[in-house]
Amino acid sequence: MRVGIGLPTSTPSLGRELLLxxxxxxxxxxxxxxxTVDRLAYGCLEPLACLAAAAAVTNRVRLVTMILIGxxxxxxxxxxxxxxxxxxxxxxxxxGLGIGARHDDYRAAGVDHSRRGLELARQxxxxxxxxxxxxxxxxxxxxxxxxxxVGGSGPAFAxxxxxxxxxxxxxxxxxxxxxxxxxARAAWLDLGRPGEPQLWGQGYFAxxxxxxxxxxxxxxxxxxRFTGGFEERIAAGCLxxxxxxxxxxxxxxxxxxxxxxxxxxxxxxxxxxxLADVLG
Amino acid sequence: VKxxxxxxxPAGLYLSILLKRADQSHEVHVHExxxxxxxxxxxxxxxxxxxxxxxxxxxxxxxxxTGACASWNPLDIHYRDRTTRIRGNVxxxxxxxxxxxxxxxxxxxxxxxxxxxRELRSIDSLLDADLVVGADGANSLVRSSFEEHFRPRFxxxxxxxxxxxxxxxxxxxxxxxxxxAWGPFQAHCYPxxxxxxxxxxxxxxxxxxRAGLDQMDEQxxxxxxxxxxxxELGGRRMLSNRSxxxxxxxxxxxxxxxxxxxxxxxxxxxxxFSIGSGTxxxxxxxxxxxxxxxxxxxxxxxxxxxxxxxxxxxxxRLQEASRVSCAYFQCVSRYFYFEPEQFAYQLMTRxxxxxxxxxxxxxxxxxxxxxxFWNQATGERPFAAPPPAFAPLxxxxxxxxxxxxxxxxxxxxxxxxxxxxxxxxxxxxxxxPETPTEIGSAPAxxxxxxxxxxxxxxxxxxxxxxxxxxxxxxxxxxxxxxSPIPYxxxxxxxxxxARLDLEHVCAAFVDAARRxxxxxxxxxxxxxxxxxxPASFISPLSNRRTDEYGGPLEHRLRFPLEVLRAVRAEWPxxxxxxxxxxxxxxxxxxxxxxxxxxTAAALHDxxxxxxxxxxxxxxxxxxxxxxxxxxxxxxxxIRNDARVRVIASGRISTLDEVNTILAAGRADICLLSRVRxxxxxxxxxxx
Numbered sequence: 001m002r003v004g005i006g007l008p009t010s011t012p013s014l015g016r017e018l019l020l021x022x023x024x025x026x027x028x029x030x031x032x033x034x035x036t037v038d039r040l041a042y043g044c045l046e047p048l049a050c051l052a053a054a055a056a057v058t059n060r061v062r063l064v065t066m067i068l069i070g071x072x073x074x075x076x077x078x079x080x081x082x083x084x085x086x087x088x089x090x091x092x093x094x095x096g097l098g099i100g101a102r103h104d105d106y107r108a109a110g111v112d113h114s115r116r117g118l119e120l121a122r123q124x125x126x127x128x129x130x131x132x133x134x135x136x137x138x139x140x141x142x143x144x145x146x147x148x149x150v151g152g153s154g155p156a157f158a159x160x161x162x163x164x165x166x167x168x169x170x171x172x173x174x175x176x177x178x179x180x181x182x183x184a185r186a187a188w189l190d191l192g193r194p195g196e197p198q199l200w201g202q203g204y205f206a207x208x209x210x211x212x213x214x215x216x217x218x219x220x221x222x223x224x225r226f227t228g229g230f231e232e233r234i235a236a237g238c239l240x241x242x243x244x245x246x247x248x249x250x251x252x253x254x255x256x257x258x259x260x261x262x263x264x265x266x267x268x269x270x271x272x273x274x275l276a277d278v279l280g
Numbered sequence: 281v282k283x284x285x286x287x288x289x290p291a292g293l294y295l296s297i298l299l300k301r302a303d304q305s306h307e308v309h310v311h312e313x314x315x316x317x318x319x320x321x322x323x324x325x326x327x328x329x330x331x332x333x334x335x336x337x338x339x340x341x342x343x344x345x346t347g348a349c350a351s352w353n354p355l356d357i358h359y360r361d362r363t364t365r366i367r368g369n370v371x372x373x374x375x376x377x378x379x380x381x382x383x384x385x386x387x388x389x390x391x392x393x394x395x396x397x398r399e400l401r402s403i404d405s406l407l408d409a410d411l412v413v414g415a416d417g418a419n420s421l422v423r424s425s426f427e428e429h430f431r432p433r434f435x436x437x438x439x440x441x442x443x444x445x446x447x448x449x450x451x452x453x454x455x456x457x458x459x460x461a462w463g464p465f466q467a468h469c470y471p472x473x474x475x476x477x478x479x480x481x482x483x484x485x486x487x488x489x490r491a492g493l494d495q496m497d498e499q500x501x502x503x504x505x506x507x508x509x510x511x512e513l514g515g516r517r518m519l520s521n522r523s524x525x526x527x528x529x530x531x532x533x534x535x536x537x538x539x540x541x542x543x544x545x546x547x548x549x550x551x552x553f554s555i556g557s558g559t560x561x562x563x564x565x566x567x568x569x570x571x572x573x574x575x576x577x578x579x580x581x582x583x584x585x586x587x588x589x590x591x592x593x594x595x596x597r598l599q600e601a602s603r604v605s606c607a608y609f610q611c612v613s614r615y616f617y618f619e620p621e622q623f624a625y626q627l628m629t630r631x632x633x634x635x636x637x638x639x640x641x642x643x644x645x646x647x648x649x650x651x652x653f654w655n656q657a658t659g660e661r662p663f664a665a666p667p668p669a670f671a672p673l674x675x676x677x678x679x680x681x682x683x684x685x686x687x688x689x690x691x692x693x694x695x696x697x698x699x700x701x702x703x704x705x706x707x708x709x710x711x712x713p714e715t716p717t718e719i720g721s722a723p724a725x726x727x728x729x730x731x732x733x734x735x736x737x738x739x740x741x742x743x744x745x746x747x748x749x750x751x752x753x754x755x756x757x758x759x760x761x762x763s764p765i766p767y768x769x770x771x772x773x774x775x776x777x778a779r780l781d782l783e784h785v786c787a788a789f790v791d792a793a794r795r796x797x798x799x800x801x802x803x804x805x806x807x808x809x810x811x812x813x814p815a816s817f818i819s820p821l822s823n824r825r826t827d828e829y830g831g832p833l834e835h836r837l838r839f840p841l842e843v844l845r846a847v848r849a850e851w852p853x854x855x856x857x858x859x860x861x862x863x864x865x866x867x868x869x870x871x872x873x874x875x876x877x878x879t880a881a882a883l884h885d886x887x888x889x890x891x892x893x894x895x896x897x898x899x900x901x902x903x904x905x906x907x908x909x910x911x912x913x914x915x916x917x918i919r920n921d922a923r924v925r926v927i928a929s930g931r932i933s934t935l936d937e938v939n940t941i942l943a944a945g946r947a948d949i950c951l952l953s954r955v956r957x958x959x960x961x962x963x964x965x966x967x
Contacts, residue, residue: 118769118901125750125770132753144746157906158896162748175593183906186931189953190896190906191748192701229429229535232585233592 001253003279004033004061005272006202006263007054009045011219013267019050020057022272027058029276033094034058035066035202035261041104042223048081055089063089066168066202066261067098067151071119072109078123079130083140091141096168096200097124098151102226117155124148124163149200153180157187166198166258173237174251177201181256201257203248205239206265207274213240216265238265242278249279281306284409286422288312288394290324291545291562292415293383297338298570300390308392311406313399316384317377322445322521323472325373325453325556337567344382349374350471355453357624358512364624368641371453371556373472379559411573411580412541415562418531420547429538430548437528437552439610440488444479444502445519455627456512457612463487464613465508468554479518480553481505482609488525498523528552528606532599536591537584544569549595552606555631557598565591605631614920618945621652626944635667635939649943668942669935673949675856675889675925678802680727683942685927685951697949698726702733702807705788708757709734709813712743719792722800729858730796733807734785736816737761737774749900760785762816762823762830762839768900776825777813785813786843793847797855803890804851806844808861808883810897814840815862818879819898821870833878841886848887858927859883860892863914866902873914880922892927892951893918906930909937916946927951 005026008018026034034054036047051063063085070078086093099116100106106113131145140146150160151168157180160167167184169177181199188197206216217235224231239245239262252260264271283299285292288310296308326349334342351372357364387394403425406412414422423430449471456467463486471477488494493501502520506513531550536543545562569587576583608630615626624645628638639646647664654665657672665671673680684696704710704717715735722728735741739759742750749768760781761767761774777785789806796804808814816822817839823830829838844859851857861883863876871879880891893915896904904910911930919926928947932938938950 121901122769125747125768128747128750154905155901155903158902158904162900163750164747182908182931185955186906186910186953187904190904190930191744193744193748228431229538232537232581233589236582236585236589 001249001257002032002259003030003249004035004064004259004261005029005031005275006035006037006066006261007050008264008267008271009036009047009050010039010042010223011264011267014043014045018267018269019045019053021269023054023057023061025269025272025276027061029272030279031061031276033062033064033259033261035064035263036068037263038065038068038100039102039105039223040069040072041102041108048085051093052085052088055085055092058089058092062092062094062259064094064149064200064259064261065096066200067096067100067149069100069105070097070123071099071116072105072111075123075126076130079127079145082127082146083131086140086142086146089141091146093140093142093146094149094165094200095127095146096149096151097164098156098168104226117159120150121159121163124150124159128163147198149198157183158191160184160197161187161191161193164197166200168200169202171202171204171234171237174248174255177252177257178255198258199256200259200261201252202261202263203239203252204234204237204265205245205262205271205275207240207242207245207271207278208266212266212268213238216240219265245275245278281411282409283308283411283413284406285310285413285415286400286403286406287414287416287420287545287547288314288316288380288384288396289415289417289545289562290379290383290559291547291566292413293380293387294338294341294563295413295415295544295566295569296392297341297383297387297390298566299573300387300392301338302570302574304391307409309409310387310392310394311398311400312394312396314396316381316394316396322443322478323373323375323470323476324379324559325371325470325472325478326560327369327371327556331372333564333567337570338386341383341386344386345374345379346372348378348382348473350449350473352452352471355455356451357620357627358454358456359620359623362620364620364645365452366624366628366638366642366645369453371470373470373478375472375476378473410540413569414541414543414547415545415566416547418529418546418550420543422541423533423543423547426538426541429535430543431534433530433532433534435530435532437530437606437610439482439484439606440493440525440527441480441482441553442501442505442523442525443521444481444505444523445521446477446479446513446516447475447519448477448513448516449473449475450477454512456509457616458508459616460487460491460508462491464616465505466609466612467505467509467512469512470556479509481509484610484613493525501525530599530603536588540580542569542584542587549599551595551598552602554605554609555598555602557602561595561598564594601631611917614917615945617920617923619652621649622943622945625649626946629940629944634936635943636936653943667935667939669938669950671942675803677854678727678856680949683949684938685729685949686726687951687954690954695726697729697803698723699729699805699951700731702731702735703792705732705734705785705792708760709736709739709785709788710757711735711739712741713752713756714743719795719799719801722802727802728800729803729805730799730801731805731807731860732789732792732796734760734788734813736811736813737765737767737771737822738811741771760813762813762836763825765822765824767811782829782839782842786839786846789843790846790850793850797850797852803856803858804847805858805860805892806847806888808840808859809892809894810860810862811899814843815898819862819865819871821865821867821899833875834882837879837882841882844883844886844888856889857887858890858892859888860894862895862898863893863918864895865898866896866904867899870898870902873917876914877918877921880918880924880926884922884924888924890925890927890949891918892929893947894929909941912941912946916944919947920945925949929953 149168349372544565572586759774915928929951
């Protein structure tokens with residue numbers, strides 16, 4: 001299993017220097033990928049813009065959206081943007097797409113929420129056709145377009161199997177990942193895909209003294225406030241000690257995860273350094 | 281810390297004991313609307329050694345409770361004229377009143393304040409505490425006061441039940457199944473002391489009405505039950521105590537706490553009584569809540585979050601098992617044609633117990649079932665036999681050496697049925713340009729089952745390496761379907777198949793069957809599933825025709841049955857013919873498994889010896905959940921409602937699962953799914 005790290009794109013106190021230095025250190029460190037989250041109706045940096053910036057200062061790590069809310073975006077523009085990032089990163093983009101979890105993002109984008117599932121499916125096909133045609137935006141570096149992942153639950157398992165290279169889980173303990181991964185594989189087999197889906201997992205961490213940990217949890221409570229009660233469980237699941245990180249990584253590895261991305265709950269470069277130390 | 285607990289049931293009392301025990305300075309006050317000795321529902325049962333946790337949590341009450349418990353290890357299944365006894369289970373029962381009295385006493389000894397017989401209309405008077413606990417049962421006032429935070433969801437089970445007592449200690453936990461003129465009655469009975477038992481009677485709503493129970497009062501209802509179960513009761517009377525007919529209500533909440541208010545036990549979640557876990561869950565909730573509280577040194581928010589995080593998955597798993605168990609007992613009459621051995625086995629393995637679990641509990645019983653299964657398969661009467669997966673199956677003149685089917689591409693998977701990928705009956709029926717139309721000769725070493733189909737509106741797509749249902753850049757062949765509705769918004773509109781098209785396709789099936797026979801394949805599998813051309817006729821989602829091939833199910837089945845009969849006439853009489861079909865579309869307006877029982881019967885009458893039961897893929901955005909053994913429940917229903925032989929599929933990957941499915945009569949053959957090998961070794965290079 002490879003382990004990557006999230007970019008601080010939605011935690012408090014964002015900025016150019018933090019983002020670029022974070023990306024440079026991740027590329028130099030033990031990390032295999034840089035991930036982004038996506039929320040329109042929250043103070044969140046735009047994922048593909050950030051990955052473009054990260055592409056410019058990195059040479060090695062994969063750049064992954066976990067996930068990007070596809071139906072909020074015009075498919076033609078999205079095809080061009082993703083192809084551009086893929087081209088400028090030398091083929092390092094993994095485009096994770098999902099429908100997201102919040103109505104307000106759709107309201108903010110002025111997009112109909114009711115048909116989002118089928119819209120995403122249509123978008124996945126149109127992206128593929130656009131990349132192949134080379135007509136929209138730059139030609140992607142990866143043949144046929146960037147690697148595509150689908151996140152979510154319910155119909156997302158079949159959607160990943162039908163349209164993508166793999167499945168991207170939304171976070172939780174290793175056991176929750178295992179349940180979703182088994183469904184993703186079952187859908188893959190049921191739809192007659194050869195081989196195995198790429199399986200991506202994610203978690204949050206905040207390493208340091210009590211104040212750091214509490215600041216991280218406060219951010220998670222705020223970010224997930226819309227879940228109406230679930231935010232406490234997400235905050236409680238934040239990895240706050242080296243042994244919790246190690247147990248989590250081991251747990252995901254045992255459940256067959258290919259790529260695990262750990263997202264910071266606090267914007268501070270020492271978070272990246274501490275995680276690098278733990279992972280060795 | 282000041283704690284107000286509403287409800288002096290097991291959850292509330294036990295929590296107050298544990299909190300007080302942890303710190304004598306806590307002020308714990310329990311409020312209960314009933315009298316201390318008032319209780320409804322006779323005895324409670326603990327299954328599967330669930331008392332161990334109590335020993336750790338509070339030794340004193342553990343000793344008192346276990347001292348008052350009746351414990352037993354076998355259970356009896358009374359079915360037809362036979363009683364089957366199965367050993368190795370761990371049950372204990374205790375009178376509910378006795379349990380509560382013990383907990384009350386322990387709470388008082390520790391200094392918990394108990395107030396009885398005060399009914400609250402609002403919880404405002406409780407809110408002056410640091411922690412407010414709703415342990416007030418399924419009709420929780422605390423839950424309903426914060427409904428917008430807890431967001432409870434309710435669902436009623438279909439069957440009717442009533443709790444009775446009886447002045448007779450059943451020797452062990454007993455299930456009784458009775459056929460009556462009104463319909464089946466069942467009772468779940470367990471002793472809770474030396475002299476008394478709880479007796480829960482279950483009936484379907486139809487039986488309930490036919491027996492007139494909907495019109496009767498408590499006494500008259502009970503007398504009906506006494507007559508139905510007279511034999512097992514030995515003429516003894518039943519006892520009622522508000523034993524009214526009710527339907528079980530599932531309660532699930534998105535959250536169990538808000539601010540300083542928390543709910544637990546039945547207030548937060550219910551689990552069907554047929555797995556005997558309600559009291560167990562309530563006590564475990566109390567233990568987890570008290571532990572989180574102590575651990576976080578009365579910092580409430582993290583403590584309550586941790587309680588919920590720890591308990592939610594456990595409760596969800598149990599609720600799921602109890603949902604499966606409840607569904608089983610509601611439709612148990614489907615299995616009333618089973619022999620007693622298989623009936624008992626099916627009951628035992630209804631939710632979570634597998635073949636190997638059961639073999640550890642009661643090796644003799646499982647040996648007996650294996651021998652019985654072997655006898656059914658071979659006519660021999662061995663004392664011991666290989667497990668069901670390895671029993672042969674005779675289909676016409678073909679004898680399968682075992683009950684396993686493998687998809688092609690597993691190399692040499694071992695003896696069994698080897699299922700090829702779909703072969704198109706004609707070039708226009710191909711799914712992708714790589715779909716074979718030539719039929720190769722059957723490989724040696726396994727029985728080869730050739731899958732024949734026509735992709736219909738899912739045809740002319742790209743090979744599946746990068747995706748499925750992705751159109752070819754230039755569609756080189758036209759797609760046919762029952763109606764001109766595309767499979768997905770991005771796929772071309774298919775042409776509505778005309779009568780002549782159907783004749784051609786039917787002839788192509790027959791021709792392919794002839795070639796398959798010459799090539800030495802032992803079995804044919806006609807693909808009437810997964811949204812292909814024949815399948816498009818069966819589902820109302822893809823068939824809007826107004827001719828004789830559209831409309832009611834009988835008409836929609838006309839074309840698939842024409843193909844089936846024509847192939848049956850061509851395919852050698854001594855060889856079996858199988859059909860794969862979609863039993864549930866898992867989509868709004870689509871076919872459900874209930875509709876598909878008739879389809880199964882029609883396919884069987886049309887000459888199908890075996891049905892491969894599949895689900896989903898009729899439309900592109902179906903809701904197949906791909907959970908554990910996701911196709912097996914549907915296969916079970918088709919097999920036992922239509923009385924046909926079926927192949928089950930859907931995340932079946934271990935021999936233990938196969939044995940369990942076969943011995944329980946859920947399927948006749950299992951199609952295995954490959955699982956990913958766990959990866960071991962050093963971490964992959966990240967560069």
